[in-house]
Amino acid sequence: MSEPVKVAVVYYSSTGSTHALAQAVAEGAEQAGAEVRLLRVAELAPAEAIASNPAWQQHHDSVRDLPVATPADLEWADAVVFGTPTRFGNVASQLKQFLDTLGGLWAQGKLADKVYSGFVSTATPHGGRESTLLALYNSVHHFGGILVAPGYTDPVQFATGTPYGPSHHDAQGANPISEETRESARYTGRRVARVAAQLRAGRDAVVEG
Template structure:
């Protein structure tokens, strides 16, 4: 059972969440879990000016995602930062190359799930996942979210990401906030939950 976690991360927040998702999925014995980077589309000069190039060095050793990776996976858990309430352009551009796989029905019946990062608490955490779900439905995927059995999404004692749609983190306006323990626990829960559901479907 192959669990693929393709993520785009500019400053590392989505990458940290992706690692937690992978940790959760790996708790299921039969799961083979792979992290993959979504290809960058911004020039190195622009990335360097914004400080992102240095941040991305932390996960530059992770292989870039390929169409073959998508086709071979039984479940795909996508991670993206939010851009104006939707997925990052890098993720959109990559998904726009999957027409051949869509045409032959390669995604039909696979499990699909999404986790995201935003700058602020109300910066599109839910809309980004819901908008992403539209693409997954067009591909024919079976959508799995973050059920309320993860009680951390009910917390009121701290500012935290997370909703029934998927795990989320808040990076802060200047990007200095790191994912909280609760947000990382949500990501681990989602990874394990997706792997459990997938195990039932591939039997």
């Protein structure tokens, strides 16, 4: 029996919405039989800024023991799902800083031919969820990765209307994540794991043939 496909869920979250989506993506990948690493990226904000927002401080304290992503985690993975809140319609600096550390792996071609996807949260209804995911996916194209967005490939995607990746509008913490959005995230995890397993099986078949 072949070993399970390996999925890294790598995200940044300040007050917890993106973290909750990351957990759902990881659940979905595990449901599909994947071995999953749930990983946060390092916090860059000063302690004073974090302390000024009670929700930020609370979440920051709650994830202290969660592993911090390293380039080695991406080398390990068959598939990577990135998560970020939006910052002016773009990727949060904490996740972008992590992406910028991957030049060594990129130069060796070790980020190529993996499956990638993403998810996002915003404070406002139209705060750049699509533009943030599209900006995030620029890195995937440079990696030579295989982008596997959820699209409209499952009924839940018609309910949430987020073909680029699961997304949530949290209204500064006033809007809880809906079960439909959580299921969209779980579906993305399952889809990414399934496609990654199919690709690996196909590569193995070519080698054996």
